[in-house]
Amino acid sequence: xxxxxxxxxxxxxxxxxxxxxxxxxxxxxxxxxxxxxxxxxxxxxxxxxxxxxxxxxxxxxxxxxxxxxxxxxxxxxxxxxxxxxxxxxxxxxxxxxxxxxxxxxxxxxxxxxxxxxxxxxxxxxxxxxxxxxxxxxxxxxxxxxxxxxxxxxxxxxxxxxxxxxxxxxxxxxxxxxxxxxxxxxxxxxxxxxxxxxxxxxxxxxxxxxxxxxxxxxxxxxxxxxxxxxxxxxxxxxxxxxxxxxxxxxxxxxx
Amino acid sequence: xxxxxxxxxxxxxxxxxxxxxxxxxxxxxxxxxxxxxxxxxxxxxxxxxxxxxxxxxxxxxxxxxxxxxxxxxxxxxxxxxxxxxxxxxxxxxxxxxxxxxxxxxxxxxxxxxxxxxxxxxxxxxxxxxxxxxxxxxxxxxxxxxxxxxxxxxxxxxxxxxxxxxxxxxxxxxxxxxxxxxxxxxxxxxxxxxxxxxxxxxxxxxxxxxxxxxxxxxxxxxxxxxxxxxxxxxxxxxxxxxxxxxxxxxxxxxxxxxxxxxxxxxxxxxxxxxxxxxxxxxxxxxxxxxxxxxxxxxxxxxxxxxxxxxxxxxxxxxxxxxxxxxxxxxxxxxxxxxxxxxxxxxxxxxxxxxxxxxxxxxxxxxxxxxxxxxxxxxxxxxxxxxxxxxxxxxxxxxxxxxxxxxxxx
Ligand SMILES: Cc1ncc(COP(=O)(O)O)c(C=O)c1O
Numbered sequence: 001x002x003x004x005x006x007x008x009x010x011x012x013x014x015x016x017x018x019x020x021x022x023x024x025x026x027x028x029x030x031x032x033x034x035x036x037x038x039x040x041x042x043x044x045x046x047x048x049x050x051x052x053x054x055x056x057x058x059x060x061x062x063x064x065x066x067x068x069x070x071x072x073x074x075x076x077x078x079x080x081x082x083x084x085x086x087x088x089x090x091x092x093x094x095x096x097x098x099x100x101x102x103x104x105x106x107x108x109x110x111x112x113x114x115x116x117x118x119x120x121x122x123x124x125x126x127x128x129x130x131x132x133x134x135x136x137x138x139x140x141x142x143x144x145x146x147x148x149x150x151x152x153x154x155x156x157x158x159x160x161x162x163x164x165x166x167x168x169x170x171x172x173x174x175x176x177x178x179x180x181x182x183x184x185x186x187x188x189x190x191x192x193x194x195x196x197x198x199x200x201x202x203x204x205x206x207x208x209x210x211x212x213x214x215x216x217x218x219x220x221x222x223x224x225x226x227x228x229x230x231x232x233x234x235x236x237x238x239x240x241x242x243x244x245x246x247x248x249x250x251x252x253x254x
Numbered sequence: 255x256x257x258x259x260x261x262x263x264x265x266x267x268x269x270x271x272x273x274x275x276x277x278x279x280x281x282x283x284x285x286x287x288x289x290x291x292x293x294x295x296x297x298x299x300x301x302x303x304x305x306x307x308x309x310x311x312x313x314x315x316x317x318x319x320x321x322x323x324x325x326x327x328x329x330x331x332x333x334x335x336x337x338x339x340x341x342x343x344x345x346x347x348x349x350x351x352x353x354x355x356x357x358x359x360x361x362x363x364x365x366x367x368x369x370x371x372x373x374x375x376x377x378x379x380x381x382x383x384x385x386x387x388x389x390x391x392x393x394x395x396x397x398x399x400x401x402x403x404x405x406x407x408x409x410x411x412x413x414x415x416x417x418x419x420x421x422x423x424x425x426x427x428x429x430x431x432x433x434x435x436x437x438x439x440x441x442x443x444x445x446x447x448x449x450x451x452x453x454x455x456x457x458x459x460x461x462x463x464x465x466x467x468x469x470x471x472x473x474x475x476x477x478x479x480x481x482x483x484x485x486x487x488x489x490x491x492x493x494x495x496x497x498x499x500x501x502x503x504x505x506x507x508x509x510x511x512x513x514x515x516x517x518x519x520x521x522x523x524x525x526x527x528x529x530x531x532x533x534x535x536x537x538x539x540x541x542x543x544x545x546x547x548x549x550x551x552x553x554x555x556x557x558x559x560x561x562x563x564x565x566x567x568x569x570x571x572x573x574x575x576x577x578x579x580x581x582x583x584x585x586x587x588x589x590x591x592x593x594x595x596x597x598x599x600x601x602x603x604x605x606x607x608x609x610x611x612x613x614x615x616x617x618x619x620x621x622x623x624x625x626x627x628x629x630x631x632x633x634x635x636x637x638x639x640x641x642x643x644x645x646x647x648x649x650x651x652x653x654x655x656x657x658x659x660x661x662x
Contacts, residue, residue, distance in 0.1 A: 053415065053548040054533045056427045057270045063414060076545045100268060101532045105546035127268045127535070131258075152272040154434070159274070177272055178432035 002093055002121040002146040002169035006204045006225065009044055015221050016044035017254055018206060020097065020230040022065040023048050024074035028082050030242055037242070038233075039090045041249035044226070047124055048086075050079045050098035057099075057126040059181030061231040061238070076102060080114060087119035095148065097124040103136060112139035122146030122169045130166040137166060148172050151200070153193050160200030170204040170226060173197050175211070181231035184210025186219040194223050214252060227254075259448020259536075262572060264565035267447040268535050273427075276434040281449045283353050288456060293349070300345055301460065304378070305335040309461075311468035311626070316596040317616075324478065324619035326612065327626045329465045329493060332601065338631030339461060339489040340371035344440055346457030348375040351438045358382040358437040362426045364391050364419035364485070365557030365604060366398025367631050368442030373407035375440075383407040386425040388418040391556045398635050416550050419485075419560045423534055443486025444564035447535030451566050455491040462496020465626060473624055479503040479615070482628040483607040484523070484578070485557045487564030489630035494576065503577065506567060507611040509553030510580035520551035520559040523571045524578040538565045554583035554639060555603035557631075581610035587643045589613050590633065602631035603639060 146169025208228030363369030
């Protein structure tokens with residue numbers, strides 16, 4: 001479902017834009033407004049992070065957004081409620097992003113069913129390799145949801161293929177070693193890594209970690225199908241408020 | 255699909271993709287080393303040359319007389335170089351770091367003992383060293399921060415989350431995913447993704463192997479019970495492994511904090527407050543809410559207030575092989591006081607949990623019985639906390655005087 005949606009979009013656009021927000025940060029009303037602004041500014045798909053107390057793959061900006069959201073009393077139920085509202089209001093695919101304990105405690109089966117009921121397209125769970133994901137993978141498949149898997153620069157070719165055999169929708173390539181939020185060197189190294197990724201899968205490729213300005217997107221055009229902006233929009237919101245996100249997204253020439 | 259490192263459903267390796275290759279390397283180096291008898295011999299040699307092994311098994315004659323019950327023996331892990339059982343694990347991992355050809359180590363620390371041990375190992379092997387420590391723990395365990403820095407390590411305060419042990423683990427993982435080419439993460443306890451639980455328990459098993467031989471030599475028979483405190487569970491698994499196949503009752507003692515009803519404790523296996531979850535790379539009992547968010551924990555001992563617990567102990571609990579109890583902060587301070595007065599021993603606040611439980615039970619056991627308490631570490635590091643607990647006015651005067659000196 002997600003893959004065919006993306007392929008159709010890619011006939012009209014060279015590269016798609018995916019953004020990321022932490023639900024309930026700074027508040028649920030703000031989350032809704034940010035999503036609305038992003039959709040109106042032309043974002044093609046979005047990952048909605050359900051905050052977790054131990055977000056090990058996230059850098060300081062997203063980590064703190066998780067913590068502040070939780071300190072405000074955010075629950076998984078509220079996240080589902082907002083996701084339902086936005087999926088019903090806006091015509092782009094929404095994905096959940098979270099850590100596996102959130103799904104595990106909810107029941108991976110129940111979680112996937114609920115995702116499908118409210119109209120989400122898939123999920124990104126960075127601490128769940130396919131080796132540990134049996135229950136989750138089955139549940140996602142049953143509900144026609146895309147489990148997005150992650151390729152990293154340290155992943156050997158053979159394992160890229162292995163990961164591809166479980167993935168659906170698209171593949172999320174992390175641009176470098178490390179956590180979210182630090183700078184990435186968009187250089188030759190990235191080219192050869194992306195070529196390896198391309199060879200390993202027929203699914204659309206997304207690239208995230210360090211994408212934050214026009215020249216990053218220009219670099220990625222023709223190499224990947226989706227550019228992912230994560231920490232940068234949260235940083236903008238922290239520095240200048242919710243209002244500026246729309247202008248920022250609109251200013252990007254996709 | 256291959257599921258590695260499971261103990262009846264607990265454990266596993268829930269890793270971000272970026273670390274999978276690093277764990278594969280670590281797993282294969284460890285598996286290879288473990289197969290070589292020469293590796294264990296080399297490890298034992300280093301521990302005896304450098305860290306005072308075998309540590310003694312001390313008969314606590316006065317405490318035995320005081321309680322009038324079981325004969326009490328104490329395994330003296332406090333006599334390891336750097337003052338705790340943590341040395342066993344870090345020296346072992348240090349040997350593996352050399353095999354992998356890495357040049358930098360990082361570690362998390364709560365009580366500071368694991369940090370000091372890692373900094374010491376790094377100095378000895380010539381590795382660069384960074385230690386992550388929650389800001390709250392840095393305040394509680396300031397003497398150990400001083401030692402880590404003097405030993406050449408960089409100590410980075412962790413200001414996120416609850417600013418204690420679990421948060422230091424997260425920060426160490428964040429460092430590792432960036433620097434895994436040169437860096438090994440020396441995890442300090444038998445938790446985390448496979449192969450850490452197995453690897454840390456393997457190195458710590460030296461405690462139990464020695465203790466079993468020593469008690470047979472001294473008494474010609476096995477103990478009835480063995481007591482150890484449980485933070486992540488490394489010292490407990492270390493001593494328990496010597497007796498797993500014997501008819502010996504094993505007792506793990508968790509932090510009861512202000513009491514199991516107070517909500518302010520760190521008892522995962524001895525309270526009803528914990529449930530099964532997956533965090534920090536492995537599946538075990540965690541103190542968490544219904545959504546799966548980790549809760550705040552509390553203990554007078556910085557090394558025991560961890561939200562998770564070794565998957566191997568979770569298995570042993572389900573199997574009924576280990577009994578889990580908890581001791582409150584108050585009971586712990588009282589037990590520490592008694593151990594000092596009666597035996598001249600100064601167990602760490604962590605270790606004093608094992609003492610507290612053993613003291614509750616010893617009087618009710620017949621004189622025929624032997625019990626062993628694992629004194630996982632020494633209490634010097636706790637001087638500020640213990641002085642506070644005893645409201646020691648002479649100490650307070652001294653600190654005030656020192657402060658004035660620095661202000662002058
Ligand atoms: C002396 C001492 N004992 C026990 C512990 C708890 O850890 P574990 O349960 O892994 O032995 C610590 C941890 O810092 C410690 O310093």
